[in-house]
Amino acid sequence: MYELVWDEDVGFRYIYRTQGPKWNNKFNHDKDAKPCAAFNNGAAHNAFQLKGDGGCRFGHVCDHWVSDKGPGGKCLGSAGAKGHARDACDNPNRSDSRLE
Numbered sequence: 001m002y003e004l005v006w007d008e009d010v011g012f013r014y015i016y017r018t019q020g021p022k023w024n025n026k027f028n029h030d031k032d033a034k035p036c037a038a039f040n041n042g043a044a045h046n047a048f049q050l051k052g053d054g055g056c057r058f059g060h061v062c063d064h065w066v067s068d069k070g071p072g073g074k075c076l077g078s079a080g081a082k083g084h085a086r087d088a089c090d091n092p093n094r095s096d097s098r099l100e
């Protein structure tokens with residue numbers, strides 16, 4: 001089936017596929033990219049999380065709450081093991097609840 005997808009390089013375009021896009025092991029390396037829920041939950045990507053080429057729109061960085069970045073502050077991998085996800089968060093400032 002043809003599906004309209006958003007591509008950052010060319011805008012909206014139609015692509016043909018028999019099933020949803022498969023994650024191609026790439027993700028958004030922009031420092032402002034929002035943390036990826038699939039990455040942090042250890043789950044498969046949903047179609048809306050992927051660009052037409054299968055690249056993830058989001059950053060594969062930890063989204064654990066932290067206490068040193070103000071309201072709603074998240075780890076984002078700024079401390080602790082490189083490339084860790086939420087469950088493995090070892091940021092020394094990690095917090096069990098969102099800072100209000």
Ligand SMILES: [Zn+2]
Binds near residue numbers: 038
């Ligand atoms: Zn992702």
Ligand SMILES: [Zn+2]
Binds near residue numbers: 075079086089
């Ligand atoms: Zn973390």
